Every structure is written in structure tokens, then in C-alpha cells.
Amino acid sequence: MDEESGAGYGTPGGHAASGTAVGRVHSVETMGTLEGPGLRFVVFLQGCPLRCRFCHNPDTWERQAGRVMEVEEVLDELSGYRTFIDASGGGITCTGGEPLVQSEFVAELFDRCRKLNIHTALDTSGYAGLSDSVRRVIAGTDLVLLDIKHTTEDAHRELTGVSFEPIERFARFVDESPALLWIRHVLVPGFTLHLDTLRATAAFLSSLRSVSRVDLLPYHELGRHKWEALGLRYPLVHVAPPNRRDVNKAYNVFLDAGLPVTRP
């Protein structure tokens, strides 16, 4: 794996005897409301190269875990909810983990969804090399939910364990694509809530042309029990969720930068 470029993720996955790609799925949520417009059929995929200190899904990190599913199996399960999805203006969202770890599977799934007129959303950290399969995923994606953790190289490494550079390249690639771009950014006291940090993040986002929504997500401790269940030490044990004053401060920085930020 080329850690600096993010290349090595989005490499070929498995295939079924039928020749279609197979994915490793942690779980599906049939009526999600947080991962894009309308009601979403949310597919949580296994595997993540990041180690975000605030991660609330550490049980998705392992690439080889989860349920093996073919694209058609996912579509079969989704079909039972199609009426609700269509009536609400919803669709399918692939998340994780980092869904681009299984980019061949997501590319094939989204190709099929496009043919079935199902809206496609990708919830990603953006930590992926721009391989052919990653480019295919983006070509088949209507909406990219890009989770920007930090925009300063050293602090990004400290918070997530990986470089920001591949993510910046990915963000600019998506920015040039026809996909809609929504940003999600977690407000973590001691990491992303300094005024200078907020301004740097807002400046980076302002340099992208196609950002149509920014959601600020106050850090919470809901994932802590999962770390402990996995026998892992929770790294933010001394960090409390941000107070209302700090959340408002962040909101105003993004608003002042002219970004389409929603009030958290």
C-alpha cells in the first residue's frame, strides 16, 4: 500500500462465480435518514485505512470481516423498500468503514443502481488513490458526502493516522465531476475547534466550487463502547463533547466564509 497517495485502496476485490463483484458488508440499514436526501438504503462496508480517534464504527475497520454479498443480493434487499425510497426522494448510500476500499464492488453496485434509476450517494473519507475503479465509482455517484477530518497535514495524521494529501486530491477530483458534493466535519475539542483550524478548514472548503452543503457534527462519545468491546483503548477518553458556545463559534466561521453550512 502506498500510504502517501492512498493508492492500494480501491484495489480489485473478489468476484462471484457469476463474474459479478462481491463485497464484504458489515450491515445494512433500510431506512436511513442521515446519509443523503430522503430515505436511504445504507450499506456499511467493511475495511478502513484510517484510525480516526473519534471513530464510532471501529467494528468496520477489518477488511475481511462481515457478510459476503453479491451486487444482486444488495439490490434484492433494497427492492423491498423501493416504494418508500422513491416516494421520499431517497436512494442508496454506501458508507463504512471506507467504502472505496471496496471500490470495484461499489462501482458495479452503482452502475446497476443508475440503470434502475436509484439515486446513489457515497459517504467517504476521500482517502483513496484515483484508480480506475475509484473513478468509476465517482462517475456513477450522484452525491458525494465527503468527511473532511482536518486540513493541516500534521494534525490530520495525529487525528486519523494518515496523510491529508490524497484526500485533497480526491476532493479536487470530485469537485471537477458532475457529482453533488456535501461536506461533513466533526467538531472535536482540542483537535478541530481552534479558531485558526476552523478558518483553515473553511478556506479549504471555499476553494472547492461544487460544495452545496456543509454539516458540522459535534463530537459525541457513542462509539466508545464499541472500542471497549473490541478490547481497544478509547483515545478520546478525556475529551467531552463541545459546548454550545464552541459549536456556534464554528458555525459562524463557516457562515462568514460564505459556505452553505447547516446549523448543528
Ligand code: SF4
Ligand atoms: S474514516 Fe470513518 S470508519 Fe474509518 S476510522 Fe475514520 S470515522 Fe472510522
